[in-house]
Amino acid sequence: MWWAKPSLDERLVATLDAGERERLAAYRRSDDRARFVTGATLVRSLYATELGVEPAAVRLDRRCPECGGPHGKVRLSPELSDVEVSVSHSGGWVVLAACRGYPVGVDVESVDRRIAHDDVAKVALSGTERRQLATVPAALRPAAFIVYWVRKEAALKAVGHGLRIPMTDVEVSAADEPPRITSWRGRPDLAARLRLHDLAGDDGCRAAVAVVDAPSLPVVAATVERSPQPPYWK
Numbered sequence: 001m002w003w004a005k006p007s008l009d010e011r012l013v014a015t016l017d018a019g020e021r022e023r024l025a026a027y028r029r030s031d032d033r034a035r036f037v038t039g040a041t042l043v044r045s046l047y048a049t050e051l052g053v054e055p056a057a058v059r060l061d062r063r064c065p066e067c068g069g070p071h072g073k074v075r076l077s078p079e080l081s082d083v084e085v086s087v088s089h090s091g092g093w094v095v096l097a098a099c100r101g102y103p104v105g106v107d108v109e110s111v112d113r114r115i116a117h118d119d120v121a122k123v124a125l126s127g128t129e130r131r132q133l134a135t136v137p138a139a140l141r142p143a144a145f146i147v148y149w150v151r152k153e154a155a156l157k158a159v160g161h162g163l164r165i166p167m168t169d170v171e172v173s174a175a176d177e178p179p180r181i182t183s184w185r186g187r188p189d190l191a192a193r194l195r196l197h198d199l200a201g202d203d204g205c206r207a208a209v210a211v212v213d214a215p216s217l218p219v220v221a222a223t224v225e226r227s228p229q230p231p232y233w234k
Contacts (some may be wrong), residue, residue, distance in 0.1 A: 001106070001199065001209065002042055002096045004032035004224035005093060006089065012041040015055040019062065035089035042096040042224065043074055043085055050081050073160060086157050091205055102214040105157025107150040108199070108207035117145040124149060124167045132174045143206060147175035147198070150208040155194055158210040172196070179208060 008030065016024065020040050027033045044055035051058065062074050074085060084104050086097045091110035094229065116139070121130050125148055136144045151172040156162055169185040179196035195217035199207035213216055 001219055001221040002046075002092045002098075002224050003201075003221065004038050004042060004096075005092060006031065006038045008034045008037055008092055012037050015041055015044050015113065017060070019057075031091065035094055038094040039087040039089055039096065042094065046083070046085065046096065046098055047076055047081065050083055052074075056131060071163075073157070086154075086209075088153075088157075088207070093201065093205055093207075095199070095207060097209045099211050099214070103160065103212040104209065105154045105159070105211075106199075106209045107153035107157065108201065108205055109146050109150050109153075111143045111146050111203075112206050113142045115142070117142050121145055121148075125151070126168050126171050129171060129174075136175065144175040146206040147208075148172060150206050151179050151196055151198070151210075154208040154210040155190075155196065158212050159187075159190065203208050 013021075013024070016037070020036075022157075024033055024036055027036060033205060039053065043060065044058045045059045047060070048055040058076075060074050060076065074087065076083070082101050084099050084102060086104050088106050088108045090108050093108055095106050095108045097106035118133075121133055125133065125145075129148055133141060133144055133148070149167075152167050153168050155170055155172070156165070156167070168230045170181065171183040173180045173182055179198050180184050181191040181194045181196065184190040188213075193213050195211045195214050197209050197217050197219050199221065201207045201218070209219065
């Protein structure tokens, strides 16, 4: 796991390929642009180290397996590396998860108390999860809801679904319990195959990582610092 603060440093932008630059241009807000650049650069730096090349020379595949669009899970050709990655960003953090040999998914979300979490829970949480959430004191409920959300999205990313299936199809343990998948509609095997881990963020965010079929889930986390010369991240 690598945690980084968003940056729009031109040295980072210079490593992007044409498709990434097109996506960057589509973002209107500077903070969204910074988060995208930082996430893309983290992935490039990781794979550049793996391949022994400069970050700009890494050829990434972002094709969606369903429609072919450039918004799929980022990866290298399997012939080049068996390292799987997942990127998430929210608020003041960008998080990269990498795992050798097993599919991985990560999600980080800011705890925004302005959002009507009880309303969002109606489309994101199962009936069991909503009843659990209702027992949490009102002041703690926004953060508890985000715990459910990041666990579910990390699991969906690891499996490769993203948000293409309803989040209510996936049930996870209560926010104050150790993270695990309790059920998965239509895929009962996944409850046993997925490993979930809550990540330690700051008070303003929650995060989780999931790995498919790994026998265990040891997590090593580091905070990234910008370097004035390549490699841009260490």
